[in-house]
Amino acid sequence: MVSFFAHFLFFTILLVFSFQPYSQHPLCRRDECLALLQFKESFVIDKHASFDDPFAYPKVNLWKSQGMDCCFWEGIWCDQDTGHVTGLDLSSSCLLGSINFNSSLFHLFHLEHLNLAFNNFNYSKIPSAFANLSSLSYLNLSNSLLAGQIPSELSRLTSLSTLDLAPNYNPFSPTKGWLELKRPNLRSLVENLTSLEYLRLTGTKINSKIPSTLANMSSLRYIRLGDCGLFGEFPMAIFQLPKLQVLTVTYNPGLTGNLPEFHFHNQLMILTVQNTSFSGKLPASIGMLSSLKVLNVSQCNFSGLLPSSLDLSHNKLNGMIPPCIGNFSKSLVSLNLQGNNFKGPIPPMWVTGNNLKMIQLGQNNLKGKLPRSLANCRMLEFLDLGNNHIRDTFPYWLGTLPRLKILILHFNKLYGAINVTESNSLFPSLHIVDLSHNEFVGLLPTKYFNAWSAMVDIDKENTKYWLTYDNCEISGYVFLNAYPYSMTIINKGLKMEYEKIIEIFSTIDLSCNKFEGEIPDVLGRLKGLQLLNLSNNILVGPIPPALGNLKNIETLDLSQNKLTGSIPTQLTQLNFLEVFNISHNHLTGPIPKGQQFDTFDNSSFDGNSGLCGLPLSRKCDNSKASPPPSSTSKGNEDSGLLAKFSWKTVALGYGCGFLVGVVIGNIVFATIREWLMRTYRIRLSRRKGKGSGRLNRIRMMQ
Numbered sequence: 251m252v253s254f255f256a257h258f259l260f261f262t263i264l265l266v267f268s269f270q271p272y273s274q275h276p277l278c279r280r281d282e283c284l285a286l287l288q289f290k291e292s293f294v295i296d297k298h299a300s301f302d303d304p305f306a307y308p309k310v311n312l313w314k315s316q317g318m319d320c321c322f323w324e325g326i327w328c329d330q331d332t333g334h335v336t337g338l339d340l341s342s343s344c345l346l347g348s349i350n351f352n353s354s355l356f357h358l359f360h361l362e363h364l365n366l367a368f369n370n371f372n373y374s375k376i377p378s379a380f381a382n383l384s385s386l387s388y389l390n391l392s393n394s395l396l397a398g399q400i401p402s403e404l405s406r407l408t409s410l411s412t413l414d415l416a417p418n419y420n421p422f423s424p425t426k427g428w429l430e431l432k433r434p435n436l437r438s439l440v441e442n443l444t445s446l447e448y449l450r451l452t453g454t455k456i457n458s459k460i461p462s463t464l465a466n467m468s469s470l471r472y473i474r475l476g477d478c479g480l481f482g483e484f485p486m487a488i489f490q491l492p493k494l495q496v497l498t499v500t501y502n503p504g505l506t507g508n509l510p511e512f513h514f515h516n517q518l519m520i521l522t523v524q525n526t527s528f529s530g531k532l533p534a535s536i537g538m539l540s541s542l543k544v545l546n547v548s549q550c551n552f553s554g555l556l557p558s559s560l561d562l563s564h565n566k567l568n569g570m571i572p573p574c575i576g577n578f579s580k581s582l583v584s585l586n587l588q589g590n591n592f593k594g595p596i597p598p599m600w601v602t603g604n605n606l607k608m609i610q611l612g613q614n615n616l617k618g619k620l621p622r623s624l625a626n627c628r629m630l631e632f633l634d635l636g637n638n639h640i641r642d643t644f645p646y647w648l649g650t651l652p653r654l655k656i657l658i659l660h661f662n663k664l665y666g667a668i669n670v671t672e673s674n675s676l677f678p679s680l681h682i683v684d685l686s687h688n689e690f691v692g693l694l695p696t697k698y699f700n701a702w703s704a705m706v707d708i709d710k711e712n713t714k715y716w717l718t719y720d721n722c723e724i725s726g727y728v729f730l731n732a733y734p735y736s737m738t739i740i741n742k743g744l745k746m747e748y749e750k751i752i753e754i755f756s757t758i759d760l761s762c763n764k765f766e767g768e769i770p771d772v773l774g775r776l777k778g779l780q781l782l783n784l785s786n787n788i789l790v791g792p793i794p795p796a797l798g799n800l801k802n803i804e805t806l807d808l809s810q811n812k813l814t815g816s817i818p819t820q821l822t823q824l825n826f827l828e829v830f831n832i833s834h835n836h837l838t839g840p841i842p843k844g845q846q847f848d849t850f851d852n853s854s855f856d857g858n859s860g861l862c863g864l865p866l867s868r869k870c871d872n873s874k875a876s877p878p879p880s881s882t883s884k885g886n887e888d889s890g891l892l893a894k895f896s897w898k899t900v901a902l903g904y905g906c907g908f909l910v911g912v913v914i915g916n917i918v919f920a921t922i923r924e925w926l927m928r929t930y931r932i933r934l935s936r937r938k939g940k941g942s943g944r945l946n947r948i949r950m951m952q
């Protein structure tokens with residue numbers, strides 16, 4: 251009895267063990283196994299074929315070592331019951347060669363999931379035989395250098411939920427090939443693909459309108475149609491797709507459209523329409539979208555009033571700056587509204603205890619007085635209110651700001667004398683001050699010159715840029731952003747865009763005002779100065795020999811004044827002087843020789859009837875000996891580096907600015923519901939200028 255049971259048990263166990271492998275993993279079908287091997291053989295393995303993916307490796311090379319059952323091969327999975335190959339993922343497998351219409355791939359009739367992304371199919375066409383794979387629900391041929399018209403047969407793959415064909419061009423030779431979707435067009439391709447959730451055709455030449463039928467494909471979650479040559483009106487109904495989370499139609503300059511008011515429960519996470527012709531107002535409800543993480547609307551034509559809860563730079567926004575920004579300014583680190591069309595006064599919205607480090611409101615139509623509450627911005631480092639119509643006296647009361655480094659008030663209607671009253675409020679950290687093109691009168695502010703100690707000593711080794719930092723949180727990730735201050739000023743006679751501002755850059759520009767009196771000696775104290783522009787005033791008296799102490803000066807412009815006397819020979823000690831202009835004064839006597847002075851031409855000296863000597867044609871009276879060349883010819887070696895810096899600032903700024911531009915992007919506007927409701931964080935920015943990556947940004951951060 252016992253023995254019977256023992257035998258029974260033994261056989262049962264034997265049966266279980268011997269059948270288990272078969273019941274769980276039927277061997278793959280011989281024909282499918284052969285088809286796979288044949289498919290493999292139709293390519294050469296080439297490391298460079300998957301150059302876009304640093305982790306690429308030839309999965310197919312492992313196949314033979316992985317046994318006879320293809321269901322165990324890398325990149326393949328089979329149906330548990332039938333053993334049919336249902337999944338093939340050979341993405342990033344270094345495959346080079348074309349996929350032919352007779353490829354054995356198309357014998358894998360049961361494929362549901364096919365990913366051949368990141369290979370090099372040598373600009374071959376997508377064969378119509380894909381239609382044979384009628385069970386496909388996932389087809390990913392992105393980044394695989396396929397080219398030509400997408401076959402109409404793809405539209406028979408009615409089970410498709412994912413179709414990713416993008417981008418299909420070589421970034422290193424983008425003109426060599428690309429996919430087209432003309433006949434069939436987008437409309438007929440997707441007509442019967444009613445299960446589609448993910449559609450990515452970025453970079454495919456579609457060159458048509460967006461079919462309104464897309465709005466009927468209620469399963470769609472992701473639509474990515476950037477750079478497809480789309481034009482015409484974007485069908486608004488697409489915004490109503492119930493599951494839509496990602497909509498990208500960037501770089502279709504012909505595409506017009508508006509953004510609608512969104513429903514509160516809208517699930518949109520990413521909405522990017524930059525470089526299209528989308529226009530109109532930004533809907534106020536955008537600030538309420540609970541899932542929205544990325545909004546990129548730069549390089550469009552949005553205009554109109556700001557929605558109450560969000561702000562943008564360099565669009566065509568107009569109206570008044572909404573005073574509510576002040577309520578957020580405790581959380582703002584920087585606020586950039588420059589280059590819009592804001593009118594009216596700067597609102598008196600700067601609450602005490604705010605954290606603003608940067609305020610850029612330049613290039614608007616702001617009028618009126620400067621709100622005294624600006625002095626509440628105790629953290630302020632950079633204030634640019636230039637190119638507006640502000641009519642007020644000099645804001646000496648900002649002199650109390652302990653960290654203010656850059657003050658740009660140029661091209662306004664500021665008037666009156668610059669009276670220095672409080673001895674303890676003299677802009678202790680100022681490096682860069684530009685008050686040019688205003689209506690200031692009176693004496694030059696000697697007391698300030700005496701106090702601006704940040705311009706006295708500079709550390710030539712310092713190559714750092716002024717940066718500000720903020721951090722933000724998107725979906726649990728914390729991003730630390732560093733972004734440089736940038737400004738546009740006139741230097742060396744040119745309007746220069748500084749995309750980054752090196753910390754040792756010191757400048758004073760008081761040109762184009764009505765300052766009178768003499769140039770004070772104390773200016774000579776500011777040895778760090780690289781730019782001094784006092785041109786176009788009513789200054790009298792001599793050029794102080796003390797200016798010969800400005801050892802780092804590169805630009806010295808005293809033109810268009812009423813200066814008298816001779817040119818101090820001490821100026822020949824200024825070894826880094828590149829642009830020197832004392833034209834249109836009443837200066838007399840010989841022009842010094844030597845050093846930089848041998849490089850200046852007539853235009854530096856024009857309009858002074860009493861000057862003589864080279865480069866002017868008027869010879870000096872020989873009875874008066876011309877001044878000896880300066881004896882100090884030393885000292886140019888070590889500061890030669892510095893002399894080059896302001897040029898480097900420009901060039902380097904472009905280079906680095908570009909990187910930063912790529913990394914931290916343009917109008918990125920990250921909201922998470924809680925931010926809006928509780929903490930309100932928005933960051934917005936934008937790229938401007940010669941494609942050089944100059945960043946102009948608004949940031950509203952907690």
Ligand SMILES: *[C@@H]1O[C@H](CO)[C@@H](O)[C@H](O)[C@H]1NC(C)=O
Pocket residue numbers: 294346347348372
């Ligand atoms: C790629 O295509 C070119 C031209 O069509 C052809 O000469 C070359 O042999 C192809 N390379 C491979 C690996 O198929």
Ligand SMILES: *[C@@H]1O[C@H](CO)[C@@H](O)[C@H](O)[C@H]1NC(C)=O
Pocket residue numbers: 350352353354
């Ligand atoms: C497929 O067709 C091409 C060209 O017509 C031919 O060279 C190749 O041998 C064929 N391959 C198979 C597997 O039949």
Ligand SMILES: *[C@@H]1O[C@H](CO)[C@@H](O)[C@H](O)[C@H]1NC(C)=O
Pocket residue numbers: 351352353356357379382
């Ligand atoms: C695709 O299917 C058609 C008919 O359904 C057949 O004629 C053709 O041979 C198939 N192609 C391949 C590569 O199996």
Ligand SMILES: *[C@@H]1O[C@H](CO)[C@@H](O)[C@H](O)[C@H]1NC(C)=O
Pocket residue numbers: 341365367368390392412413414448450
């Ligand atoms: C397509 O495959 C590539 C490479 O595996 C992947 O990065 C991409 O996200 C895939 N696309 C979709 C829609 O899954």
Ligand SMILES: *[C@@H]1O[C@H](CO)[C@@H](O)[C@H](O)[C@H]1NC(C)=O
Pocket residue numbers: 405406438439441442
């Ligand atoms: C879509 O399906 C309908 C009905 O099966 C068919 O008549 C039509 O031709 C199909 N459209 C395309 C573009 O294949």
Ligand SMILES: *[C@@H]1O[C@H](CO)[C@@H](O)[C@H](O)[C@H]1NC(C)=O
Pocket residue numbers: 462463466
């Ligand atoms: C969308 O579907 C509805 C109802 O099924 C139909 O009436 C309408 O014409 C369709 N719209 C488009 C643009 O195909």
Ligand SMILES: *[C@@H]1O[C@H](CO)[C@@H](O)[C@H](O)[C@H]1NC(C)=O
Pocket residue numbers: 501525549
């Ligand atoms: C984006 O738009 C800007 C301004 O319209 C243009 O200068 C730039 O070339 C565009 N970029 C691309 C990639 O189309």
Ligand SMILES: *[C@@H]1O[C@H](CO)[C@@H](O)[C@H](O)[C@H]1NC(C)=O
Pocket residue numbers: 526527528549550551
């Ligand atoms: C913006 O609008 C202006 C006219 O208002 C037009 O000239 C310009 O082409 C538009 N730009 C874009 C990118 O749509």
Ligand SMILES: *[C@@H]1O[C@H](CO)[C@@H](O)[C@H](O)[C@H]1NC(C)=O
Pocket residue numbers: 573574575577
């Ligand atoms: C700022 O907030 C206060 C209350 O916290 C509110 O009374 C005031 O109206 C707000 N101001 C603006 C301009 O939103």
Ligand SMILES: *[C@@H]1O[C@H](CO)[C@@H](O)[C@H](O)[C@H]1NC(C)=O
Pocket residue numbers: 643644665666667668669
């Ligand atoms: C500057 O001071 C002078 C006299 O001390 C006074 O007349 C003038 O009003 C003051 N100007 C400003 C703008 O405060």
Ligand SMILES: *[C@@H]1O[C@H](CO)[C@@H](O)[C@H](O)[C@H]1NC(C)=O
Pocket residue numbers: 686687740741742743744761762783784785786805806807829831
């Ligand atoms: C000095 O300022 C005036 C007026 O803004 C400007 O025209 C000139 O080019 C500047 N000089 C230099 C050398 O930058």
Ligand SMILES: *[C@@H]1O[C@H](CO)[C@@H](O)[C@H](O)[C@H]1NC(C)=O
Pocket residue numbers: 522524525544546547548549911912914915916917918937
């Ligand atoms: C926004 O669009 C610009 C191009 O206009 C692009 O450079 C930037 O990277 C985009 N930002 C994001 C986050 O997509």
